[in-house]
Amino acid sequence: xxxxxxxxxxxxFDPIHNGHLDIVERCLPIFDEVVVAVLRNEEKRPLFSVxxxxxxxxxxxxxxxxxxxxxxxxLLVDFMxxxxxxxxxxxxxxxxxxEFEFQMALMNRRLxxxxxxxxxxxxxxxxxxxxxxxxxxxxLGGDLVGLVPAPVLARLAERLAxxxxxxxxxxxxxxxxxx
Ligand code: PNS
Numbered sequence: 001x002x003x004x005x006x007x008x009x010x011x012x013f014d015p016i017h018n019g020h021l022d023i024v025e026r027c028l029p030i031f032d033e034v035v036v037a038v039l040r041n042e043e044k045r046p047l048f049s050v051x052x053x054x055x056x057x058x059x060x061x062x063x064x065x066x067x068x069x070x071x072x073x074x075l076l077v078d079f080m081x082x083x084x085x086x087x088x089x090x091x092x093x094x095x096x097x098x099e100f101e102f103q104m105a106l107m108n109r110r111l112x113x114x115x116x117x118x119x120x121x122x123x124x125x126x127x128x129x130x131x132x133x134x135x136x137x138x139x140l141g142g143d144l145v146g147l148v149p150a151p152v153l154a155r156l157a158e159r160l161a162x163x164x165x166x167x168x169x170x171x172x173x174x175x176x177x178x179x
Contacts, residue, residue: 005030006085007118010037010076013053014046015155017134017148019126021060023091024067026120033066035083040073047135047159060149077112092119093127139164 007027013020013036027034036057040050048056050071061067072079080086088108090101105117121127126147134148138156148156 004032004084005087006033006035006083007031007087007089008035008037008076008080008083008085009089010039010072010079012039012041012044012046012131013057014044014048014131015053015134015148015152016057016060017126017129017131017152018146019091019093019122019129021149022122022126023089023120024061024064026122027089028064028066031066031087031089033068034089035085036061036067036069037076037079038069038071040071048155052155056152056155059151075111077108077115080112080115086114086116088115088117090117090119091122093122093129 007030009024009027011020024034024036038050038053038057042050046053054069054071057069061069068083070079070083076088080088088105090104092098092101101117101119108115108117122129129147134144135156138144138148138153139160144153
């Protein structure tokens with residue numbers, strides 16, 4: 001009997017962008033199942049609630065039978081035990097990501113010696129992309145088409161309109177691609 005290769009791809013995903021989706025796609029030929037694990041981090045005051053983030057990602061991966069989306073809180077290694085995974089997947093965009101990722105990988109392995117971390121490089125076009133920059137550029141009216149899926153751009157429009165109606169209305173021309 002062969003063991004199912006289950007990977008967990010954890011993150012805040014506030015919001016998910018094309019660099020994240022590129023990593024999910026790269027996992028598909030390697031793992032039998034990929035669990036996108038959305039951290040419940042309300043104390044960081046996310047733009048989207050964990051339920052909204054999970055829903056957005058589920059919609060985007062709806063055609064991928066190998067991909068499951070779940071939220072988690074507490075230790076990642078505990079969540080991994082629950083879903084029967086021993087591999088953590090993390091995207092590595094630049095050398096600057098490495099130090100923090102290295103610490104997390106070793107700490108996770110210290111907490112559970114069965115857990116290994118696999119790093120994947122997203123497509124070069126997304127190597128500078130982060131959720132933080134997505135939120136900032138969107139709020140200032142920058143064009144994010146090609147970097148963020150259209151349904152997420154639509155959610156950003158709704159959320160920022162709720163929070164800052166005046167700024168949002170005056171920026172409408174700059175973004176493009178909104179539903
Ligand atoms: O997208 P992010 O914010 O870089 O993801 C960070 C994440 C969710 C992978 C990390 O914060 C995490 O695993 N948090 C869960 C708590 C935990 O296990 N902490 C110890 C990790 S060494």
